[in-house]
Amino acid sequence: MITVAVTGLHAGENPQPGVGVVRSLRRRFADLRIVGLVYDVLESGIYRDDIADVVYNIPYPSTGLEAVLGRLDYIRARTPFDILIPTLDAEIPAMLKLQHVLAARGVRMLLPSPEAMAARQKSELPALATACGVPTPKSRxxxxxxxxxxxxxxxxxxxxxxxxxxxxxxxxxxxxxxxxxxxxxxxxxxxxxxxxAIVGQEFNVMAVGDGDGNAAGFCTIRKMIVSSQGKGYGGIVMRDPALTDAGLALIRHLKWRGPCELEFIQDEGSGTYYLLEINPRFPAWVDFPSTIGHNMPALILDALLDGRMTPLAPCEPGYFYIRHTEDLTCRVTDMGQLTTFGEWACRATVPA
Amino acid sequence: MYTAKLRDLLMNENGFAFDPSTGYTYNVNPVGVEVIGWLKEGCDEAELTRRLTAEYDVDAPTAQRDLEAFLGALQRNGLLPQREEVLV
The missing domain is CATH 3.30.1490.20 (ATP-grasp fold, A domain)
Known part of the structure; x- marks a missing residue:
């Protein structure tokens, strides 16, 4: 039995990646226990019956590392876990600081190097883009x-x-x-x-880097539906060598380790791809490639359990996703359990 | 004509086409499906016009005008190079 703790389990408006990460992991690993780590009792994913086995509240990273570590120690004492997959931007800097302490406690994570994290900051993007030969919009x-x-x-x-x-x-x-x-x-x-402001279509790349400059997983999509908040609510797999080259150049230069999402816009006049952002975690559409044989969250477990990840076969065009929302019926008593005690064993077989 | 992009275009018999390099999809009418097939064979504009007039009840000037409009649409969608880039 592998026990994995995952954050970012809200899948309502502006969905987080955690639900997709768990669904992908469950596609590949049958013997899996998921510890859901949430900041809010209304993180919707915990109320699905196929996501978390047990859920715990955790404090925001801004509360301080001591508080986060103390809570994780408490949780581990109740429900030991081997692997932690943080899925939210603001968590990554905190987890980078905690990774050695957590490793000493037997909790593994696959994170980028601090140098790569610093280089992908929005304010440093122009310098990074120049170094990689990838255009980025002028910014100040x-x-x-x-x-x-x-x-x-x-x-x-x-x-x-x-x-x-x-x-x-x-x-x-x-x-x-x-x-x-x-x-x-x-x-x-x-x-x-x-x-x-560059005018054109938006493209996203999801990848998992091995830390040596290679991408073991790599999928490029064009956003088909963009929400009012600029989020991709539909995307279609495509493969343009120019976009692939740009994405791989960034991963190679940064020696990126772990998951990332690269956001591009294609200038409608010149056809040039401009790098907009590098997110140091899986995107919310993480489970879509997994459904077509390109399971990137599984690579994380491969790397952390076996020390290596086998590059996936290319993600082939021919599929698209559309985000679809559903209303979940939930028991008030379940929310009450989590609100009162800060923990909830969603599945009766798992003690909390 | 330089038709590398057209060769990659995935199209079914009903004219639903998918460009895997951009992720764009298109609906092409039956005549368009036939013209794309001829382009993939390597036909130039003169040959395309000849085939259109031979197969359909249309005179050469009309066929030429419609063909130009269709090739223009392919160019605007990046499926054929712009005229100045055309390699014959």
Whole structure:
């Protein structure tokens, strides 16, 4: 029996990757116990009967590493787990700091190097893109209003205003720029990124790097449906050598270890792919390639259990996904259990 | 004509086509399906016009005009190179 702890189990609006990660793992490993780690009792995935065996509340990383570690120690004492797969952006820096402490306790994770994490930050993207020969939209880091106005003047409108970790807004006027600048600064702190707006179709790459510069898993899609928040609610597998080359160049340069999502936009005039972001975790559509024989979460377990991952066969075009939401019927008593005790054995066979 | 992209295009007999390099899908009418088949055989514009007038009840100027419109649509969708890039 392998026990794996997974975070990011909300699959409602703006879904997180955890549910897809678990579904992919269960496709490959029959003898699997899943410990769901949640920040909120309303993370929808825990109420499906095929995701978590047991669920525990955990504190946000911003609470401090000691609090996170203390809670994980408590959980491990109740339900020992061997592997932890963090799936949210904000968790990765904290887990990088905790990985050696957790490894000493027998908990393994597959994370990128701190250097690769630093190089893929939004503010460092232009330098990374130049080093890899991959174009990226012109962008400027700004920390104050005069700096933002000057950068916007230089880049021209429309442009994107982005927080350091999350959120991006397209703005066409100075008032809109300032509104989002203040809001993002208040929520996330600086630097705020102003980025030239490229017009065109959006493409995503999901990959798992082996840490030596190779991609053991690699799937490219074009977003078919984009939500009001810019999320891909439908995507179709495609394979353009130019996009594949760009993605592999980044993974090779960063010697990326573990999962990542590379976001690109293709300029509709020139056909050039521009790198927009590198996310250091699986995307929410992680389970889609698994359904067509390209199971990337399983690679993580292979690497952590056997010390190696066998490269998957190429992800072939011919399939697409569409996100489909369903209403789950849940017992109030289950939510009460988690709210009151911070833990809930969803499956009766698993003690919490 | 340079038809490498067209050769990769996956198309069924009903004219539903999928370009695996972009993920775009298209609906092509029966005449278009036939013209794409002829392009893959290597026909040039003169031969395409000849075949259209031979197979359909259409005169050469009309066939030529419709053909230009169709080839233009293929070019705009990146399935044929723009005219200045055309390798004959």
């Amino acid at each position: 880091k700004v920390l104050d209003v005069p700096g933002a106005l000057a950068a916007a003047e230089e880049l021209g409108y429309p442009l994107f205003v982005k927080g350091p970790y999350y959120e991006a807004y397209k703005v066409e006027t100075v008032p809109a720029l300032l509104e989002h600048f203040y809001a993002l600064m208040g929520r996330w702190g600086g630097p705020i990124i102003l980025q030239e």
